[in-house]
Amino acid sequence: MTLLEISGLTLDLPNGKRLLHGIDLTVSVGETVALVGESGSGKSLTAQSVLGLLPSGAQTSGQVLVEGSDVLTMKPPELLAYRRSTAAMVFQDPRAGINPMRTIGDHLTEALRLGEGWSVARARERAIEVLAAVDMPRPHDHLRQYPHELSGGMLQRVMIAGALAGSPRLLVCDEPTTALDVTTQAQILRVLAEQRDKRSMGLLFITHDLNLAASLCDRVYVMNDGRVGEEGPARQVFLNPETAYARRLVAATPTITVQPNEVPAPAATAPGPAVLEVRDLTKTYRARGREPVHAAKNVTVDIRRGDALGVVGESGSGKSTLARMIVGLERADAGTIAIDGHTLKGQPRKRVDRLDRARRVQMVFQDPYLSLDPRMTASQAVEDALHLHHPRLRMADIRTQALTLLSSVGLATTQAEALPRTLSGGQRQRVAIARALAIEPSLLVMDEATSALDVSVQAQVLDVISEIRRERGLTILFISHDLAVVRRVCERSVVMRAGEIVESAPTIDLLTRPQHEYTRLLVDSVPRVMLVGGNT
């Protein structure tokens, strides 16, 4: 039985810009449907239109039928009743989505009390019931808590509980796990699937993650530029995409699934001498009134020349702190870091030390929007670095060299003159890479360098990285939360948790034969499509 039927939905902004070009989509009772797309594809807008949450002044045409009535033409009281009892939505960021100044109990019960006229006691009972349904440990106590007292994963459960409180028949989830760690994501997905089955709700699941869509959902719609490009059973879309865009998307999506005949990729060059030797590195953050945080506990890492080592971990595992200590942005409490056999001091102060450190190690940062100076053009950014390290070079030569570097990462001369704000995320990250290469470091540290990018852009940047490795034999320390990305880049990886390295092995082995239980949990938590058998 069809629960949601969107047909010919278009949406125009007041300025005449059309964001949705005729969306057709259906969700049946008990069915899970994924809406997949990159940023700007219109997937979130489509989701919001199901709840009648449209940008102010937007013009729509077409229909959004839920149980036969059109959401777009409902009168205000009807729409309010519809939102309270028929459809509900789970938003991406629970930290932003739950009012920080009101209690969890208030969040869960206000629609029931103020909208449905329930008594406080009855609403409270329902709140406790839904909190228990999403596996919150102490439903009674949580009612009195404020959002800042709960973790992100816990809060997302609260958000789901809030959506369930009105017993909706259709649940719309807009990237509900994107802000969460992969192990937490797995728990949330389990809760969602459980509740869907128990309540036989229809589930419309918006995500950028094709693996996640294919592993959780029955059918998948792939959106691109305000249109549905492809639709079909999840496995089919994932394994045999028909349209060009879907094929590109699937190809760009990294996966941790290992083909049975796959062998570890050989290292770029023959094993050489160690470039990076980290020994027993330890760092503890102590804040007054808080538990000390161990960002690094006796971390020991080696990378040989030309190798790429992955560091995988969830948030708070200390992987970024490790990177910052290696490049000299933070000082270790104990332990040593040596590059090319030369032991580095904590934080370089003198000019000679700073330049020496810079030539040994460079870094590419996560956020391409903030890692470039907003006032400096792409080529100025590179020229700055060149000028510092080659003060006697003539400006004309510096400029030529900068343009060569930029073109080696795939940026045209016209883009070299552009300020960061006119460049896309992928282009900015290329500038950041060129800037790091300008100094010709022995080691390049990349801290979540592709995490902020859409998958297709990420794939391009990853290609740039592997090209550079091939050409320059660069040694890389690649830090990421994403096992699938690490697997594309790194032959060897280490897994970090709470400042400790729990396992170190060839990446393929980590994925196929994880030894440590945490590695196993991490690998099992990553959503993937089973090559044989049904959906998980």
Added chain:
Amino acid sequence: MIIRRVVGKLGSLTLTLVLASALIFFSRFMVPGDPVSFLLRGRQPSPEAIAAVTEQFGLNLPPWEQYLRWIGGMFQGDFGRSLQFRDEVSTVIGDRLPVTLGLVALAAVMILVTGIVAGTIAALNRGRLPDRLILTVLTALGAIPPFVGAIILIAVFAVQLNWFPAFGSGDGFFDTIHHLILPSVAMAISFIVLIGKITRMSMVEQLGREHVQVATSRGLKPLTVVRRHVFRNALGPIFTVSGLLIAGLLVSTAIVESAFGIAGVGSLLVQSVNRLDFPVVQAIVLLVVAAFVIVNAIVDLLQPLIDPRAAAGEAGR
């Protein structure tokens, strides 16, 4: 947790007060020349008067001891003696304090009510005609300093229409209110923009928050959403700015009381500057600064009532 917060705030408050009072006290030492002739400028002091002033200010003591005597006296309600009135500074100020406080209170109420109402209406209509209208009016009002407001109000409402008195502070409750309305309006005009714009800004910011969208998606009425999720959350900055307002109002009394011939602390300050009565100036400056610091400390301490995160010490201000 709460106790630690209060103690911490009190410590910080005390330190600020001590530093501010020292600044006020030692400012006198920046004036070149002999302190006695500074304090007795414009007067023909008899040797007895010089001796009295030297004794009163402890001018023959080392500076820090003079400061301690001064601040110690303050704590016992001894603000020294006025040079113009031949009376205790505390008595002189005490007589004039009620009318000034009444003026400030009246103006504060006007500012808060109109500012919050205007800001709320503007925020809920952001980008549309009422919003632009309100912003324009607020900007225009913001450019009318109290003395200009006073001139215009006197010309229109006191002289031309003769609705309100142009002078004095009246006797009895209603007469006093009648006398204080024009002065408090003159004072309020330029500050409405402050509260109005902060209200608008804070509410617009909250309106754009995801939790408002979540509340809407739960089927709550738009007005309920505004009341429970927008206005309530927007209160913090409004509250903070209201605290800062106090200082501005207290100083504005100097101008408004002079313009309307009201015998309050503000006009006393001006009069004392004119009559070279430094002890009174010093005491009033200290009182205004102390009032400002204390009010803002109270506002700060009350923040957790609005925002539970402030109590946990992680609220971004």
Added chain:
Amino acid sequence: MSRPTPTMALKVMRSTGHRRVTVSWTISIVVLGLFTLAAIFAPLVAPYNPDQLDFGAIYANPNLAHWLGTDSLGRDTLSRIIYGARTALLAPLIVVIASTILGILLGLLAGWRGGWIDAAIGRLLDVLLSFPALLIAILAVALFGKGLVAPVIAMSIAYAPFVARLTRSLVISERARPYVSAYRVQGFSGGWIALRRVLPNVVPTVGAQSTLNFGYVLAELAGLSFLGLGVQAPTADWGAMINESQAGLVGGHFLPALIPAIAVVIVVVAVNVIGEEISERIGGGTPA
């Protein structure tokens, strides 16, 4: 007149999102330009000597000889407005420039160095901020005597904390950005990054915000003269003109007091419109 912390004021300005490059902007520029020119070329522009008494034309209504009428001593109001524009514009300009430079230095030092330097400067700013600007100015007059020199110096100090706080918060948020870490990793020194890269990113926003102080300072200094503590008679000054003409109000002679009052309002509005527009443009330019 006290104001909220600059960051708040900044957000206030930014939140007035719609763009009106427009009539109000053009008019404001023209108005301010006219007043500036009149101030610079006062002796050429003014029809009379501003101090010239004419007991034959006391409280004259506007006429062909005296376009804006005369005051209680028969002095030409227009000429006095034109001469008064000199102090009205110059004094706030000095205050704004001095407080901006002082504030940026303190804010950069506090925000960039952090630690005890930040704590010490923060405490100093807290103390200074507890003195409303007009109060410091009055105290300065009480200490150093009437006139504008002491108040201008006092107000430069009184306004510096607003600038310093804004600068500090901007510097801290810039410092936390990865582009600054990237400069460090490339081997640049902290001082170079702070002065050559962070400062230029911060100055436009701070400068735009400072222009908004101009109106406040103008109003406060005029207020000081209105109280008889600033510019002294017989020098032509808008605040002093209102002060001298206040007595005539009760007698129904509004113009000699109202005209300088209106001049204050017009200039403050013009300056604020320009300042808000600049803030908005700059706010839109750099992500903050």
